Amino acid sequence: MNHDRYPDDYIAGILNSVKTIALTGASPNPARPSNGVMGYLLSRGYNVIPVNPGQAGKQIQGQLVYARLADIPVPVDMVDVFRASEYLHGVVDEALALALRPKVIWSQLGVRDDAAAAKAEAAGIKIVMDRCPAIEIPRLAA
Template sequence: MNHDAYDDDYIRRVLTDVKTIAVLGASPNAARPSHGVMKFLLSKGYSVFPVNPGQEGKQILGQPVYAKLADIPETIDMVDVFRAPENLPAVVDEVILMSPRPKVIWGQLSVRHDDAAAKAEAYGIEMVMDRCPAIEYPRLNIAS
């Protein structure tokens, strides 16, 4: 897939098909982008699972925090990645080992790693990179 530009229908389908989202790198700090995006996703009715090993066992926005993706006790449709781009290959490797696997890995603004994306796609996992669902959702006028 060409990750330089996404078709609006592709982004719309991803955001309407997924119901459960793991926010990797979720922060309890309201000033951090991951906190704001998590709050936005919750407000749109998604089930959101914050993942942050330093916050394990605590809560962010009323949701229990998990140390790693594999700790989440429910099936995850999408992993929203708030990590540096060089961490994306390890995230893809972690997602590949999950059963069932999430359908989508979403790299936040500036989170792009084309080799990691190619590997994920080879395993049937869709990728979105260098985008923010809290920007795309209202831009595409998706109904909650």
Template sequence: MNHDHYDDAYIADWLGKVRTIAVVGASPKPERPSHGVARFLALHGYKVFAINPGQAGRNIAGLPTYGRLADVPEPIDMVDVFRAPEYLAAVVDEALALLPRPKLIWTQLGVRDDSAAAKAEAAGVAVIMDRCPAIEIPRLRLPRVA
């Protein structure tokens, strides 16, 4: 897939399909974008899990926090990545090891690794890169998920 551009309908369709989201790299600091986006997604109706090894067992933005994706006690529909691009391949590997696998790997603004995306897509996992769901949801006027 070409990750230089996404149709609005494609983004809206994915954000309408997912219900559980793991935010990898969620920060306990309220001023950090990962904290605000995790909170926004939860307030928008998604079931959100924060992933931060140093904060496992605590709450980030009022959300349960786990050290790694495999620790989340239920299937994850979307992995939202707040890690530097050089770590994306490792996050993809961790996501692909889950059973069932997530349906979508989403990377935040500035996070892009075409090789990691190709690996995920070859395994049947969709990828949206260099976008923020907390920007896309209001921009596309998407309703709160049920």
């Protein structure tokens, strides 16, 4: 897939089908974008599970934080990546190692790694890069 543009129906289909989202790079700091987006997704009815090794065992936005994807005790539909581009490949590898893989890996604004995307897509996982669900949801009225 060409990741320079996404059809609106592709994005809307993802946002309307996922329910449980693992948010990697979650921050307890309300000034950080990951914290605001997490709060927004929670307000829209998504089950959001924060992932941050430095915060594991604590809570962010009232949700228990896990150190890594493999520690989450329930299957996730989507992994939302709030990490720098150089970490996207590692997140893809971590997702591919799960017994129940997510349907989608979504990387936030400015986060892109085409090789990581190709690896995930080859394993049947949908990819969205350089987009924010908190921008796309109101735009598409998802």
